Amino acid sequence: MAAAQGCPVVSLGVPAFFFIAAMAQCAVVVLVHGQSQEGFISIDCGIAAGTSYVEADNNITYESDMDYIDTGVNHMILSPSDWPKRYHTLRSFPEGIRNCYKLRPVSSDKKYLVRAGFHYGNYDDKNSTPVFDLYIGVNLWRTLGKDPFIEEIITVVPTDYDSLFVCLVNTGQGTPFISVLELRPIPDSMYLLANKSQSLVLTENRRYYGAIPILRYPRDPxxxxxxxxxxxxxxxxxxxxxxxxxxxxxxxxxxxxxxxxxxxxxxxxxxxxxxxxxxxxxxxxxxxxxxxxxxxxxxxxxxxxxxxxxxxxxxxxxxxxxxxxxxxxxxxxxxxxxxxxxxxxxxxxxxxxxxxxxxxxxxxxxxxxxxxxxPMAVLVTHHGERILSPPNRREAQQSPI
Structure with missing residues (x-):
């Protein structure tokens, strides 16, 4: 399938959101209507409480974050016209050191892909992208400080848990914020090195060598x-x-x-x-x-x-x-x-x-x-106690670079 006329040439090393914005203009994804989104959690952070919509560029239904967090302040970015709708808003966290989304329902001991999207868009008119930490539970996921950016992790829900926590931590270098939060169930038989002892953090964009600038759901279930x-x-x-x-x-x-x-x-x-x-x-x-x-x-x-x-x-x-x-x-x-x-x-x-x-x-x-x-070295019990996770029993062969 050829790209639509006028679509940009995609190259690695450019933040992923530029490609997503291009997709909104090119409309080159073929959507399969009616394909199941069972188990998907798709959150547009910062939209009005109780609202939802179907996003034009991926046919995924996004909802407000009111059921997942009760702290933070909603904002619109200043120049949203070139971005898909889910990046027009964000939630910032000017108060508190640690603010957490509680994603549920999830299944204990099951594997999930979690993706967080960030587009500062100068929403506060300070023209200064903040630097802050992103956590999965009590484990550091990534330090953030670029705009825009996508972060993704494949992780396993701890035993006896029905929720997965995604937390933004203020490190004194600006107010944390988030634009989009997505959770997708994946089979336990996939990505076997993602287990209770360790998660897999995507280092950069997945690459493929086709004609469509971006390929995702429903082509990838x-x-x-x-x-x-x-x-x-x-x-x-x-x-x-x-x-x-x-x-x-x-x-x-x-x-x-x-x-x-x-x-x-x-x-x-x-x-x-x-x-x-x-x-x-x-x-x-x-x-x-x-x-x-x-x-x-x-x-x-x-x-x-x-x-x-x-x-x-x-x-x-x-x-x-x-x-x-x-x-x-x-x-x-x-x-x-x-x-x-x-x-x-x-x-x-x-x-x-x-x-x-x-x-x-x-x-x-x-x-x-x-x-x-x-490493998922520390987990949190229902009572807030910290426990050490079991050692990883599958070691990948390593060589230094």
Missing amino acids: YDRIWFNSGVSGVYSLNTTENVKIGTLMDEFQVPSSVLSTAIRTYNTSYHLPLSIKVVNARAGDTIYVLMHFAELELLMSNETRQMNIYQGEGDGSGRLLFANYTPPYLEADARVANATLQGGEDATYNLSIYASASSTRPPMINALESYMFR
Whole structure:
């Protein structure tokens, strides 16, 4: 499917809200009316109590936050015309150090994707974006200080809980605020490294290599947001065939519409460089990278696509992660890499995909996700007591960068 005429070219490194604003203008998402939103919590923070509406760009029903929090002040941003409706308002928290949304109903021991959106929009006419902390329960999720921005975490609800708390904490650098808060249930069989001991924090936009600037619900039933990654100097691949997903080995359930497009180099002499920026990282954090593949070209009997995937470069300075990898034809597959960050606040994780010596076809990739592990070391009981969570029993193999 081609992008609508006049839609902007999407590139990584630009805050996600600019893409969302572009979507409101381009109207390139095909909506499937009537698809279930069961279990979704979609909150437009700051709209009038008791109101709700269906958002034009994603067909999702958003409601006011009156049932989830009883503190804070509602505001309109100053120039909302270019933004989807859910970013026209926000709730700020000028009083108190810690203000928390109580998201419910949720199910104990179940896995959820939680997404928070922030668009300052100079609502207070101070022209100064505040810096504050975002928590999931009592665990630090991320320090915020950019405008606009989306934060996302995959987490498991503690045992015996029927609520999930998202908290904004004042650190003395401006008044915390929030524009949008979303919760989506996902199966326990997905993202197995998200468990009671640790959550997965999305490091940057999910990338896919298709024609639509943004792909999300209903094309992705779990409402993950996939951003078109504009890459120069590569050849685009696509298929009208359905890419098979949902096999026993597929814990990521990437939609067929994401995997039906890809990029490759023009020939085997060139490689695909992949660079992932990690903002507000702490030395010792672990990055978890998911590379998604599906072969889209029907190769002849004398053709092969074999790839060597490196951490760093494939010129001898990098570390070989996967040798002679061949993606399956029209079937979802993934390769996972991880490393311990040593760069402190901001770090870059580099991968390179090369054609192997015996490959007749150039390297390719369909989509990419990257996360940081966030230990859920402390939980809160119903009585406000703090307890230590059990140790993580599944350790990812690590290498420093």
